[in-house]
Structures are given as structure tokens and as C-alpha cells.
Amino acid sequence: MTTASDLPTLAPRPAPRAKGRNVMAVASGKGGVGKTWFSITLAHALSRAGRKVLLFDGDLGLANVDIQLGLMPKTDLGSVVAGRMTLNQACVPYTEGGFDILAGRSGSGTLANIPLSRLQLLGDDLVVLSNSYDKVVVDLGAGVEKTTRNFAQQAGTIMVVTTDEPTSLTDAYAFIKVTHMERPGTDMRIVVNMANSTREGERIYNTLLKACEGFLKISPQLAGVIRRDLKVREAIRNQTPILTRSPNSEAAADVEAIVERLLRT
Template sequence: MTTIDPAMAPRAPAPDVRDNVMAIASGKGGVGKTWFAITLSHALSKRGQNVLLFDGDLGLANIDIQLGLMPDHDLGSVVAGKLTLNQAANRYDMGGFDVIAGRSGSGSLANIPPSRLQLVAEDLGLLARDYDRVILDLGAGVEKAVRQLAAAAQTILVVTSDEPTALTDAYAFIKINCIERPQTDIRIVVNAANSTREGERTYSTLLKACQGFLRISPPLAGVVRRDTRVRESIRNQTPLLTRYPNSEAALDVEALADRLLAE
């Protein structure tokens, strides 16, 4: 890990972001990022928020799969110029929020030209005016398309687990974002922790790396405990807060949502 001197870091153009857009990111796949984005959207909706969940995983979109949706429209139609972003929004009645689905089972959106992706990000900022909260589920990794969409969000929740590769890749995402957009509000979510205390220890490991090499201290947004019912709810394509509302993971995400709304 190399030290970044923020004074020497290149600055990206200041994006036109809205403070109600929150991106969910992870350095690597398999840490539960999309499940967390869905569950957080549901928790916020339950608290009276008008929520839009946007599937920004351009290569491996799967929000519709996890929710058992068969949307009439998706992001592919928007990119093709057939629909506006607003027209691509689908109501998910079970969760009480809107979804703009990606194109699952196809990598066709992974190669969107940067100029077209920029237009989508700008349209998302405009559409965000109609919602209390917009949750943007990013693709895993640090590719340019991921970073370009991330620029639409004022706050980024970086989801990680206690696996060394997950921590290393989460750090890599934070490092690059620190270079390109040092003003971003980055927070950490530790998912699938064996206990709250162990999750806090995992966060401490990542925090020390960020403080030591990047000179930043991203706060802990929350710890979500490991829960076998998460896998069961995904397998049944039903939100955890509907199927197992009193499970440990459900209670943890709801507590996190309460903290976000208390700010």
C-alpha cells in the first residue's frame, strides 16, 4: 500500500450530485452488496421513505433475480434510447419501492461508452428529485464504469467482510475514490460478521489501513451479522424483511437505516 498525498492527487471535475443518492459499493464480489442494497431500500421504505433502487451493476445485474421480478423495462432500453430513465422504473409492491433493473444474464451493458454512461448518471441525478432516497447498487471492483456511476452519489457505503481479499479490495476502492473524489462521504459496512464485536474488529483493520496510508477515517455505518436466513430469503426470491423480519441480519439493517435517517 502506498501513501497518497491528497495535495498531489488529481482532481476529477466536481460532479452534479444529489445528497439523497447513496451508492453501495464493494471491492470484490460475493460480500452481499446487492442483497444489502435491496434490504436497505426495503428498510427505508418501511420508514416512510420514497425509495428508488437502481441496478448499476452493468456487467452482472441481478437485483431482478433476487427479487423474482420480470420487469417490462430495464436499463438496456434506456441506453438504447427507447425509454427515459423514469419510464424504466418498475414498482416492487412487496417492498414498497421502485426498481430500475439492469439487464440480467447479459453483459451488453458492461461496454457502454463513457459518454452514454455519463448521460445516464446525469439523468439519475434529475430523477432523484422525485425520491427521498436513491440507492445505487454499483458493480464490484474499481473499473472506470463503476467509478463513473459512483460519482453520482454524495455518500458511498463500502460493503466488506472479514475475508482478507474483501478487505484488500475494499481498501483499493476507497483509495481510488480518495484520489478522484476526496470530498465523497465514504462509510463502511461489515457484512456477514460472526458477531457485532467481530465486525467492529474487521472495521478496525480497514480503518487502520485508511488512516495509515490515506490519512482518512471513514466511519462505520454498521455491522450486519452472519445469518443463514439471508441465503434462504435469496433462494426464495423474497426480501429478508418480509420473510424473516426478526432475524439478526434484518434487525441489523433496520438499525442501520434508522441511523441514516437520524442524521
């Protein structure tokens, strides 16, 4: 007769880590596609739509949200990692845009090397913090490094930014593939930036979509197309959000259209 003591002892399975349904991560396979600019403009547009928003600079290697906005925050993610304050204490209001910012540490690559266990705790804390906001926009680092993947795993939605450059499309596909393998069923949406026209942007999206459907058997939807606009460069050069400097520009209108669609779903 078999008793309970004869049965093999099974190690308890770890509980799945919580995900922030209101957390949106902005990713790209490579740099130079306008990911940080889009993250800032997305957060600003969400705020203008009446949402309480936090913009989290999750690029631990090359943080630059504060640089694009011309800010010199007294607190940043480095203070959190060092244990001097909590994530909530490190958030600062960006009154011009109507949203909060949790800045990274610009010009320092030290945060990119934090231990995985500490990184996971940071991600879990971010999910807890997200309960205080309607939307949290996380500007991820480019590529598929461990820090990028960890923060991406906390998000309910991932916006993958690409352009028409072959390297951008290839790297965007690589990010989608890795994310799909690690977390099947993730809500990933494509943003085509710097397109010469809406129609061309849709063509670029369809190129990436065919690769995803053919090799991964998934169909990430198109979040939207952002047209090439000289006003974007002017806004970045002047360290001012485009919705403040040029709210009637084509690029600003395209991001606001993306937000309108996001809030309907």
C-alpha cells in the same frame, strides 16, 4: 501597453457535475460479500421507514437485483441506453417492498461496454431522477471499473461492504483509495457483513480503518455490522426480501439499525 487582445485566452473550465445528495451507492471491492442483498434490504428498510425509494441496479455487467427478487420486469436499463425510453419511464414499482426498481439487463454484459460519454449522461440523468425520490440506492458493480466509478461519483454517500476475508478487505481498501483520489472528501461509510458477532465486525472495521488512516489520512465511519444469519440464505434462495420473509431475524434488525443511524445524520 497591454490590451485585452494581448492576454492569453483561457479555455473555460468545465462546470462540476451535479451530485445527488440523496443518492446512496453500495459498493464492494470484490463480489460475493452480499452487496446486492444489502442494497435490496437497505431500500426495503428505507421504504419501511416512510421514505420514497428507488433501487437502481448499477451493475451494468452482471445485473441481478431482479433475479434476487424473482422479478421479470418488462423495462430495464437496456431500454434506456438504446434510447427507447427515459430513466423515469423504465422505473417499475415493487409493491411487495414499497419501493421502485430500475432493473439492469440480467445475463447480458453489453451495457458494461457503453461509451464513457453515454455513461456520464446516464449518471447525470440519475441525479435528475433522484429529485423525485427521498432516497435512491444504487447497487454498483464490484471492483473499480469505469461504470462503477461513474455511478459512485453521483452519490452523496457511498456504503462500502466488506467481510472478514483478507481479499475482501484488500479490495474494499482499493475501492476507497481510488474513490478518495478521484473525489476527495466523499462521504464513505463501511458496512461489515456476515460477521460472527457485532464485536468481531467492529474489529474487522478497525483493521480497514487503520489502513485508511495510515495511508490515505481519512477515517471513513462505520455504518454498521450485519451478523451472519442463515435466514439471509433462505431469503435469497426463495427470491424474497428478508424483511418480508424473516423480519425478526438478526440480519434484518442490523440493516434496520443502519437505516436508523443513516436517517439521523
